[in-house]
Amino acid sequence: MKGAIKLYKLAITFLLGAASFFLVTFCLKKILESKKKKGNKGGRKPEFKKIVVASVLTTYFLGVGFGAYIVFKYDYSQLAPWLTFIGAPTTGAILSYCYVIRTENAIKLKQLYPEETEGYTVDVNNTSV
Numbered sequence: 001m002k003g004a005i006k007l008y009k010l011a012i013t014f015l016l017g018a019a020s021f022f023l024v025t026f027c028l029k030k031i032l033e034s035k036k037k038k039g040n041k042g043g044r045k046p047e048f049k050k051i052v053v054a055s056v057l058t059t060y061f062l063g064v065g066f067g068a069y070i071v072f073k074y075d076y077s078q079l080a081p082w083l084t085f086i087g088a089p090t091t092g093a094i095l096s097y098c099y100v101i102r103t104e105n106a107i108k109l110k111q112l113y114p115e116e117t118e119g120y121t122v123d124v125n126n127t128s129v
Helices: 001-036 047-074 076-111
Strands: none
Touching: 001 047, 001 076, 047 076
16 A cells, blocks of 8 residues: 555656646747747847756756655655656756767867867767867
8 A cells, every 4th residue: 555655656746747847848938939029139049959958957956846845854765766766867968968069069169260170070970079
C-alpha cells in the first residue's frame, strides 16, 4: 500500500514537472508573439534554443523549490532521487546548449578572422577546433 502511494506521488510529481515545462514554454511563446505584433523596435528576437534553456532552468528552479519543501516537510530520504530527477535533464540541456554555442562561435571566428585562424579547421560534424 505504501509503495503504491509513493508511486502515485512520483507520477503526480512527474506530471507537474512536465506541465510546468510546457506552460513556461507556451507562455514564452505567447510573449514573443505579442512582442512581434507590437513591433520589435531595434531588439532582436531570442533564439529558440535560448527559450528552451530558459524553460528548462525555470522548471529546474521550481522543481528545486518544490523538492526542498517536500524534503524538509516530509521525508529526507527523497532528496537524492529528486535532485537526480530534476538535475539530469537540466544538465543535458545546458551541455547541449554549450556545445551548440561552441560550434557557432568557432564558425563565426573562422569567418571573421580568416588570417588568424588559417591553421585551424572547423569541422561542423566533429567540432574539433
